[in-house]
């Protein structure tokens with residue numbers, strides 16, 4: 001991806017300059033500060049943006065697709081609101097991909113089972129979805145993933161291969177954890193901000209603007225507003241001859257081990 005390449009090049013240049021400057025003691029000290037700041041900025045960008053691919057390779061869209069196929073993904077469930085989402089998906093005979101939180105599955109195991117029975121795909125979204133999860137060490141993070149896999153397996157006899165980090169945050173520890181567990185990391189390229197934007201219309205505009213085949217939309221099945229947004233989105237997709245597929249189909253990869 002272009003962003004990743006640019007970030008990597010700038011980062012390498014900054015790194016080389018810093019090392020050279022320290023070694024030869026040639027650059028004025030303020031330039032070191034500038035370089036250090038630049039490096040920090042890039043690192044922060046890499047941590048906060050799954051699409052940057054800075055620390056972790058993730059599938060954020062499939063630009064090689066020539067057909068008008070897109071995938072709709074739902075994070076943070078299962079939740080009581082998931083039932084309403086499932087109703088809308090059923091009404092339009094559309095299948096989605098749900099990134100589920102382990103502790104939520106413990107609360108609503110029957111809703112997880114319903115998602116799977118209705119032929120949607122389930123992926124792993126950690127056990128706790130802790131606000132400070134990006135500070136977890138590798139082993140603790142592996143525990144988050146494995147515990148959730150076990151809960152999903154217990155309720156469905158399926159072992160998910162897809163993983164999505166909470167908040168789309170990536171860092172070296174998460175990268176190491178995912179390498180160890182062997183999951184495929186799934187990102188997105190159409191972020192709805194349905195957790196923060198209060199207007200259905202604005203959310204819909206965000207996700208439908210320049211929508212093309214291979215795109216991945218991020219929604220949250222926990223949000224009431226998303227039920228209405230989803231119905232409008234499905235109508236938009238129908239009108240514009242898009243087909244909605246699950247993530248495994250979008251990339252022709254396996255969802256379960």
Ligand SMILES: [Zn+2]
Nearest residue numbers: 075076166167
């Ligand atoms: Zn989440």
